[in-house]
Amino acid sequence: MGAITPPVHRTLQGDSMKRRTFLAIPVLSVAAMLAPVSIAAVSVATGALPQTAANRPVLLRTRPKLSEIRLEVELFQQASLDGRSGTVTLNGNTPQSTNVNTTPTYQAAGVSLGVPVLVRTSWCDTDFTKYVARATVDGLDAATDPSKIFTRMPGTAEATLKYEVPFPRGAAESLLLRTTYQVQRWELDVDERAAATATWPREWPSGVDRFLKQEAGIDPTIKALQAVAEGATPGGSRSVSPFVAARNTVVAISKGWKFANSGTSIYGQKGALRGINFTDSGIWGIEAGGGTPVELAATCVAGVRSLGIPSRVVYCLTQRGRARDRDSKGAAAEFRFVCEFFLPNIGWIPFDPMIVRQNAATTQATGVVKGFANVEDLVTTLPLAFRTVADGYEKADRYALWGWKGNVTVNADRAVSRIGFDASGRGNGKIPQMPAPVSDETP
Template identity: 25%
Template structure:
């Protein structure tokens, strides 16, 4: 188990959460909190071979496993004291893991990184897991008030990472800059940023054909990670998965000078609401001064009759998302924003295989969600501030 005292000190250092008994009454508020126990477990192995003697072994030494933590997101908060991690090498638990584990701060977008080093291992399969309690809120937006917010002279430094390109979101590519100019007819800043964001998101919904569910599974239905190609390739081809649609929307907003980020998380049943099975899903957030982070779910917005909808009217699944308290945010990056490698499919975590790196590695992921009931009404000045 990760050392709770170390985790708590690291997570709360220099950060205080404002508690209140009444909901924030600004342009967007968060309410109806729910608490969950989240477990993310991964079995990592070398690929099977027809002849057992041909199967490769891991040769690992001081190999860090890296898992992102959103300490306090706009609509979620981790209970630091509940954080726990485990590691099994072969079938034997490494009970010395707590002595080596740590939390690194300073990653982009306020992400913290749980580091679980593998001291030494030679073998073909290992398993690790991380678990924590998290409180999640629903969102409720005052659409008219959001539409009154003007473009700032400059964005807060705390959201600058949300204006930069990242893996799968090539927002500095000319295709996005040119598209923003064309869609806005060169008049982007003549309308409030909230309405500009809605119009750009609508364009993405109209232009991108979504194929598949964005999940890669094995022959027997095992979860192997996300299936995606990224914003640039999706924008070029006009086709991608639901995670790619999120990437295109975020890339367009960043190219327009509006801070935006993807949110990769899990929920029970995923998009299809299959109870008893936790699955990946992703959505987006963009930032407005005086309001904070505005959530939007591009995949859920499809088919909602938005092609000719008035940007001054509320849109389904943008701003107000009542089931946001049933989603657990895991990361703002599909791959941790550090020098790591990943198995065949991205799944928010990564590792740095040392000293021998294998080109192909298989992973099987198990996601667990246990509801712990209603949460406390803890509302900051705005949802998540700039965090």
């Protein structure tokens, strides 16, 4: 991939997750992160949790909604900027630039693109028995084989939509991938009292060990992070159940986190969702005292992993309305980061660090933390991936879950990309309640 010149390369210095693998977490504020956390406000006594009905699943799917998803990835030529007026050409409605650039936006015989999807999570089932896949180059249908596009990763809930798209004239100004498929999503009702009684296993089930290890942007071996996570519970994490230890750790990290920009997403022209919002410069993490929402999610997951509990970020898309960033005008979608941790015989329990952070300061001594375990609006959240770029591919101009590969030459002054989705309601699910899956294994 060394031959690829990433679009808008000037933006790349700030969003490399791999390069900033928690460089910020050495020794600063172990005390500062622990001091604000009232452990009394996050009770370690499981008896303080609310009572729930007996003989019900710990993770219960409720209020199902059926939807048809249209997932899109687009590479296109952004409008030229008029340096005198600062305006761009958008649909012919603003002044035309006098600058003429004859260099194609993308030059190659073709390109390979990978778009991740998740077949199943605790709150979503995806149906790819029937799907429609389409690729267009400069507005014309490209020759693709739909039967080869959907590819499962054995033993996991992960899959990739693999598009091999030729450029008939050896160049292109625009490329659009569109995949239409069905999902059923639920709200998730978690019996926190029952979850808090689950004990530490002698060993974790096969398949979850990858979510204990270090990976790009998530490093559970950092000593200062380990100190925050272990110190979040009086007596140490092993003095309580995994559920309580994870909860205390997430509150400890989230409560003192500061945002310079609380937006989850980066946008381009016409509200195009370009990628995930990373810190553009400088360090982030515990030493820096904060970072962006995705960096908070990664830090929380690293903290939970440092306790020896499998944890991961689920990278999702949702409809506009959650973010507050000023660059998102007209955008229809944004990223959301729902984290999870695993309990044997129970499954993956979600938490949203953004919601935890908003409510950590007012958490009462009930053992219940808003945004932890029982998470709002999952039924409108589309889970796509457990990593920031599709496995086996590289990011283009931003980390945006999809990736590409191929010998592509890019005109970085004009090239831009977007990812987005539409969800069309198809009614309620036929079964109003059902247990959530206890593992990632799927038929």
